[in-house]
Amino acid sequence: MRISMKQLNRTYGSLHAVHDISLNIPSNTIYGIIGKSGAGKSTLVRLISLLERPDSGEIYYDDKRVDNLPKDELIAQRRKIGMIFQNFNLFSSRNAAENIAYPMEIAGVHKEAINTRVEELLEVVGLAGRGKAPISTLSGGQMQRVAIARALANHPDVLFCDEATSALDPQTTRSILTLLSDLQKKMNLSVVMITHQMEVVRDACEHVAVLENGSVVEEGKVLDVFAAPASATTKDFLANLAPLVEPDEVKRDDMVRWSDEGGRFTLRFRGDSTGEPVLSRIQKTYDVEFNIRAGGVQRVSGEDVGTLICDIIGESDEVDKAVAALQLSGILVEEEGQ
Template sequence: MIEFKNVSKTFRLGKREVHAVKNVSLKVSKGEIFGIIGFSGAGKSTLLRLVNMLERPSSGSVLIQDIDVNSLSSKDLRTRRRNIGMIFQNFNLFNSRTVAGNIAYPLKLAGLSKKVINTRVEELLQFVGLADKAKDYPDQLSGGQKQRVGIARALATSPDVLICDEATSALDPETTADILRLLKKVNKEFGITILLITHEMHVIQSICHKVAVMENGEVIESGDVFDVFTDPQHSTSQRFIQSVQQDLPSENILEDWRSKGGKKLYRVIFKGEITNNAVLSQVTQKHQVHFNIVYGSIRELQEKLFGNLLISFEGKTEAIQNALEELKTIVNLEEVAPHES
């Protein structure tokens, strides 16, 4: 659906060159919700702007449905842009137009009849839950309602791609959850491919199928959300994930554990169906070893179970070692130094 092939974007600021995007290659399949996450200055916003050619790549290609959008004529590019909806952090609504007027705006630009426009606006107001707000103005709306108007306007021309630029970062947690549910509804009911950028990992966790982590203009890690969350390879990915996992104990808990003679601590990660099995009990009983769960949780991620536990073991040294070796064949297990937790 969307493919970045060795894409780079360089800006010149006076005598200095800024490499905003560096040799990025990514594929976004049709119907996916694909998240791009990174700290400020990572290059994610620039990467999004390359999709509809608000910025043109310095090198490489951006393909949408196998068409290099950088090679399109001005006329064809305008047509292509009508198939790409955009949702913005700050809503970008016209304060002088009503809710209905804002949604109708792209339809008027497309030259559609008043009857067609009115029908489409009514459909979209119903879809986003604002049927009673048609005659209100943006200043009369809450932040969440404004973003619903933004989503309705982005959907007006029936796009096949929806670009979300930090669409929830100006909203409170409860409203953010509502907007994310609405975006999932958009994806499910219309099959629209959604490409979103964010600096909030809980957004990625909530709705995305795949994720790419950016740093200094480069994609440092990408893949299925479940895989990246449960086994992050890069330190930046680990930092983002830790911001939502909250699965490490405080230093006070660790100090208490150490004061009671705790020496070695192990992280045990369960994925999928294995989470429902009594693996720890079975293996430790077999080797006559006792285990103690110091900290951790089991939760659902992308409709799969994921357990992340910190465990200590008691028993004879050889028995513990044998139990650990067997556990490593069943689950992900690693020793964690107490001071690093």
């Protein structure tokens, strides 16, 4: 299902939580909406999941306008939506299977059909045989798997994940993201992930919108955004994407910093250029030296995106020539303060 937003606005008193947002979320994809605390992302997901109405603007599911539906139609439309939350929102008084069954009970599904669907979903999320387990006996990752199964119970057209991995450790987060990616492909779902973690966007999403102060400051394919970030907010997210570790502890997706000083230039490499000796060639051609302060490679949508933070040392005209040569080689060059 395709979701379209046109000039959405939502205020709470003097707070303009969502300001004139227009976005198109493609069908059959995982779409990320990222922002820092207070950016407006949770309000936006409440609007597009029909939990709240916008003050102004329009929301469409495919070609059907849904923000102005009457009560009965709104309830019916909500039943086609799956929601996953940061804190799981499971009933502690119900076991795993009973939690998954709950939305089907509300929808009036026959008991035998509910039982069949519950067993099917437990298998799908990797919890076969755990239906009778009390919620209190499950790990955080297992509880989120139950929540995912519950969200899928009524065969939704779209799945909204509001900070669904924020309460989980990195290894469990990776397993949940892998599960969601597999489910999206198998079920042809549209998945919208609300997050403040750029790692989630990198590892799971195909498209992303970056929010700041209730507005969209950048939007596009994740690979393009990683390779050529346009907004200061996105650059800040990327600068803090992975922990800075000692060289002997480095893993593929870590950014390693050798020096806390300097770093006037940020170079971003994409695809084949990440393995080319571009800096060596330019240093031989122009009277400059590269002093690398930090570097790393991210795997994004099956393609390598490299980042180097460095100083380029030399006379200003030679530095300018070196920067131009980098850009001609397909490398994005960002200069501090520019």
